[in-house]
Amino acid sequence: MNSSVHKLPDAELEVMQAVWECTPPVSRADIEELLKDSHPMALTTLLTLLTRLSERGFLRIEKEGRRAQYIPLVAKEEYLAEQSRRFLDKLCGGSLSTFATALCSSGLSKEDIAKLRQLLEKGEL
DSSP: OOTOOOOOOOOOOOHHHHHSSSSSSSEHHHHHHHHHHHHHOOOOHHHHHHHHHHHHHHHEEEEETTEEEEEESOOOOHHHHHHHHHHHHHHHOOOHHHHHHHHHHOOHHHHHHHHHHHHHHTTOO
């Protein structure tokens, strides 16, 4: 795992989540379409966020004339794994039992907890 995968600010994370939902390369129009209802933003704001994501190493920008295509350099799973590890270390003091207690107290249904137990028993986690 890339140890330089830092936590993204909320606006950048929203854009990155839209990128992850698409098949690369991703166009600005694809990203705008995914964000238009849940997180609409001005074109200049979106372009600024895409540039920042590129500067942080999350995206590669490929120019095709006046158009640009965006290619994710960090997989969603890699980002989630790194942020989960940081959460465990920072907020739970590295204690898996504290993390599990917090997770179970977060409002998970009995079905969710049973599914988690099943995944653990099958070695799928």
